[in-house]
Each structure stands twice: as structure tokens, then as C-alpha cells.
Amino acid sequence: AQTVTQSQPEMSVQEAETVTLSCTYDTSENNYYLFWYKQPPSRQMILVIRQEAYKQQNATENRFSVNFQKAAKSFSLKISDSQLGDTAMYFCAFMKASNSGYALNFGKGTSLLVTP
Amino acid sequence: NAGVTQTPKFQVLKTGQSMTLQCAQDMNHNSMYWYRQDPGMGLRLIYYSASEGTTDKGEVPNGYNVSRLNKREFSLRLESAAPSQTSVYFCASTWSGRTDTQYFGPGTRLTVL
Numbered sequence: 001a002q003t004v005t006q007s008q009p010e011m012s013v014q015e016a017e018t019v020t021l022s023c024t025y026d027t028s029e030n031n032y033y034l035f036w037y038k039q040p041p042s043r044q045m046i047l048v049i050r051q052e053a054y055k056q057q058n059a060t061e062n063r064f065s066v067n068f069q070k071a072a073k074s075f076s077l078k079i080s081d082s083q084l085g086d087t088a089m090y091f092c093a094f095m096k097a098s099n100s101g102y103a104l105n106f107g108k109g110t111s112l113l114v115t116p
Numbered sequence: 117n118a119g120v121t122q123t124p125k126f127q128v129l130k131t132g133q134s135m136t137l138q139c140a141q142d143m144n145h146n147s148m149y150w151y152r153q154d155p156g157m158g159l160r161l162i163y164y165s166a167s168e169g170t171t172d173k174g175e176v177p178n179g180y181n182v183s184r185l186n187k188r189e190f191s192l193r194l195e196s197a198a199p200s201q202t203s204v205y206f207c208a209s210t211w212s213g214r215t216d217t218q219y220f221g222p223g224t225r226l227t228v229l
Contacts, residue, residue, distance in 0.1 A: 004158070033216050045159075045206060045220035091158050095216055103149050103174060104208075104218060106158025 002027045002094045006107035013082045014115055020067075021077045021110045023092030029053075033095045034068065034075045035104065040088040048090070051075065079112075087114045118142055120221035122207050128227045129197045137192040137224050139207030147210045148190035149218065150174075150182060152203040159206060165190055197228045 003026045013019035036048040051059045067076045093104040120141045146167045151159040161174030165184040181193045208218040
């Protein structure tokens with residue numbers, strides 16, 4: 001079974017600053033996907049960024065980037081130039097790569113507050 | 117495209133009542149999922165359907181049943197609701213081919229008294 005650990009229940013950052021959210025996972029698989037999802041107060045789950053384990057290059061989406069360390073089983077999310085709209089719960093998730101559609105294993109989340 | 121839709125958005129039940137949560141997607145996805153989210157927890161998988169005609173248990177299936185009605189629709193049924201089933205329920209879908217990104221519905225907040 002895969003487990004996902006987010007060790008920071010809450011974090012705070014000032015607007016325009018940079019913040020890093022941590023995530024570690026445990027798996028014996030070699031081929032898998034990792035995700036960061038954002039859940040604002042509206043409750044909608046929004047995909048922020050994804051990383052394929054076979055790719056060495058770290059994924060980047062505008063202000064969001066990851067630091068993927070496969071050997072260390074670490075997958076942190078960096079948010080640059082934080083904005084008030086980034087305030088949300090952030091969930092790290094793991095999926096084993098498969099054509100049969102395996103489900104996501106989620107961490108417990110990190111609550112991020114962006115302050116003016 | 118509406119994406120993934122769920123009905124109802126909110127529901128209050130009494131212990132022992134039954135109800136069905138509906139989910140539909142218009143993205144021609146093969147796989148669909150039901151998760152629940154409890155305070156302080158990430159989402160946990162209840163059931164999933166890898167393709168039309170198949171369903172499998174997830175991490176927390178007790179007290180639930182599912183039906184994959186067709187490729188678009190995947191329903192979750194509570195036969196005899198219990199207070200422990202008070203939660204927010206999310207449906208998700210994925211193509212299971214070119215990409216494994218899951219797309220989520222807006223969720224259903226269920227309270228069992």
C-alpha cells in the first residue's frame with residue numbers, strides 16, 4: 001500500500017513571498033504519478049501540478065513548481081509570488097501508473113494562508 | 117462541457133434512511149471514483165469503476181454500494197445511513213489512457229442525524 005505524508009498541517013505566507021509545502025510518500029512501485037491538488041473554501045478540488053515518476057525534470061506550471069526527489073521519495077510544492085487567491089488546502093496525492101485507472105492516495109493536507 | 121457533476125449538493129438524512137448520490141461526466145472518461153472527505157483527513161476512496169461494467173472496493177467501502185449505470189454515470193448508494201457517514205462526498209473521473217489526471221465534481225455535503 002502507498003502512504004502519503006504531509007508534515008505541515010498549517011502554513012502562512014505573506015503576499016508576493018515564496019512558500020514550500022512538503023510531501024513524502026512510501027511505495028515499492030517504480031512507475032507512478034504524483035499530484036498536488038488545491039481545495040479553496042468553495043470545496044472544489046483543483047489540479048495544481050502533476051509529475052510522472054519516470055521524468056527527471058521537475059514539473060512547472062506558472063508560479064507553481066515541484067522539487068521531485070525520487071530516491072528520497074519526496075515531492076514538495078513551491079509557490080512563488082504568493083497571491084491571496086492561493087489561500088486553500090493543498091493535498092499531495094500518489095497514483096500508481098496503470099491503464100485500468102487506479103485511484104489516488106491522498107495526504108491529510110496542508111492549510112495555506114496567504115496574508116496581505 | 118460541464119465536466120463532472122454531482123447531485124445533490126447538500127443533504128440531511130436521519131439515521132436509517134437511504135439515499136443515492138448521483139454523478140455524471142461528459143468527458144468520455146472510462147474510469148470513475150467515489151471518495152469521502154472527513155475533517156483533518158485527505159480524501160479516501162470508497163469505490164471505483166475502472167471501466168463500464170466493472171466496480172471495485174476502495175479503502176472504506178462498508179455501508180455503501182455503487183452502480184456504474186453507463187459510461188457517463190456512477191452512483192453511490194447508502195442503504196441505511198449512519199452518523200459515521202456524515203462527510204463530504206466527491207466523484208471523480210479519468211480517461212485512464214493518455215493521462216491519469218482525475219477531474220473532480222463539486223462535492224456533496226451529507227449530514228446524518
